[in-house]
Amino acid sequence: MAGSQFLSYLAVAILLSSRASHAQQSCGKIPTSGRIINGEDAEPGEWPWQVSFTSDGDHFCGGSLINENWVLSAAHCFPGGNNNYTVILGRHRLDGMGVNEAARGVEKIVNHPYYDRNTFDNDISLVRLSMPVQMNNYISTICLASKDSVIHPGTYTWVTGWGTTSNGTAADVLQEVRVPIVGQRECECSYPGLTMNMICAGFREGGKDSCQGDSGGPQVFNDRSENAMVQVGVVSFGQGCALPGFPGVYTSVQRYEWWIRNVTGSSPPSFVNVTTPGNFSDGFFVCPTDRPMTTEYLYTHYPPHFTTDDDSIFGTGANIIHFSYFSHFTSFFALFVSLYVLVGHS
Numbered sequence: 001m002a003g004s005q006f007l008s009y010l011a012v013a014i015l016l017s018s019r020a021s022h023a024q025q026s027c028g029k030i031p032t033s034g035r036i037i038n039g040e041d042a043e044p045g046e047w048p049w050q051v052s053f054t055s056d057g058d059h060f061c062g063g064s065l066i067n068e069n070w071v072l073s074a075a076h077c078f079p080g081g082n083n084n085y086t087v088i089l090g091r092h093r094l095d096g097m098g099v100n101e102a103a104r105g106v107e108k109i110v111n112h113p114y115y116d117r118n119t120f121d122n123d124i125s126l127v128r129l130s131m132p133v134q135m136n137n138y139i140s141t142i143c144l145a146s147k148d149s150v151i152h153p154g155t156y157t158w159v160t161g162w163g164t165t166s167n168g169t170a171a172d173v174l175q176e177v178r179v180p181i182v183g184q185r186e187c188e189c190s191y192p193g194l195t196m197n198m199i200c201a202g203f204r205e206g207g208k209d210s211c212q213g214d215s216g217g218p219q220v221f222n223d224r225s226e227n228a229m230v231q232v233g234v235v236s237f238g239q240g241c242a243l244p245g246f247p248g249v250y251t252s253v254q255r256y257e258w259w260i261r262n263v264t265g266s267s268p269p270s271f272v273n274v275t276t277p278g279n280f281s282d283g284f285f286v287c288p289t290d291r292p293m294t295t296e297y298l299y300t301h302y303p304p305h306f307t308t309d310d311d312s313i314f315g316t317g318a319n320i321i322h323f324s325y326f327s328h329f330t331s332f333f334a335l336f337v338s339l340y341v342l343v344g345h346s
């Protein structure tokens with residue numbers, strides 16, 4: 001009798017403790033409400049996994065908290081490996097110290113071993129914090145898309161960050177923007193160097209996008225079936241920001257489940273198998289011929305003075321003009337216009 005009583009107590013205790021640990025690990029809290037270019041201000045605590053990487057007090061990249069010790073970000077944010085970076089969690093504004101903020105140092109940065117700084121392939125990084133963080137209403141983890149996830153074109157995702165806004169300066173209040181996934185074939189029309197490790201999002205007419213300073217930050221999908229927000233991408237690169245025909249390019253998180261598990265070891269983050277509604281694929285997509293490389297298009301969007309190949313005001317090494325054929329075009333235009341000016345003046 002005493003034995004069976006003990007057993008039932010034990011069962012209840014196990015049940016309670018497993019529930020407790022489950023609750024503690026729950027990731028991807030759904031925001032209660034809902035530049036980034038043409039985004040809107042987030043509410044405090046709306047995106048509690050969003051972190052800000054700072055160097056000498058200046059924000060330079062975003063990231064996402066995936067468990068109490070690890071932050072996911074982009075490899076191109078850390079070209080020089082481990083510097084004196086500070087990770088700020090629970091952050092809402094860049095100006096002034098927020099009451100819900102917590103700061104951590106960086107114990108180590110693990111850039112993906114096959115990150116390619118020329119193609120931006122494998123633009124993903126794991127950053128281990130100097131001390132674990134305590135979860136609360138303003139600081140909590142995001143779930144990650146597992147390797148078997150299927151994310152169809154047209155799926156809406158949210159991107160958040162303090163990057164450049166439409167007025168050309170960094171945001172103060174954290175910005176959020178909703179952009180649809182662009183099919184792989186369609187995105188290849190704009191970025192011929194696209195790989196399977198990249199996923200694109202944006203509107204054909206442009207207007208809404210992530211931008212410089214948003215890099216490393218999360219692109220998340222509201223998975224209603226799991227009742228959780230799930231990170232599908234990491235802000236990586238783009239041709240300009242919010243230009244028509246040039247979606248933002250994100251590192252595809254699902255491709256790295258194995259690598260992330262491997263690096264985080266005994267305390268892996270939570271992976272969720274995401275399947276979004278939508279048509280099967282964009283396999284028959286035919287590239288439009290009127291974009292992107294018409295001379296008119298280039299001239300209006302890339303006037304000849306704009307020949308820098310690094311427009312990142314944060315010095316993260318992000319190449320605006322990313323593919324070499326593009327540099328050729330821009331140099332060609334620079335040449336063309338210099339000749340025009342010379343001839344015009346003589």
Ligand code: ARG
Binds near residue numbers: 163239
């Ligand atoms: N590479 C940029 C950064 O370092 C992010 C660019 C994203 N661009 C875009 N058009 N979505 O912050």
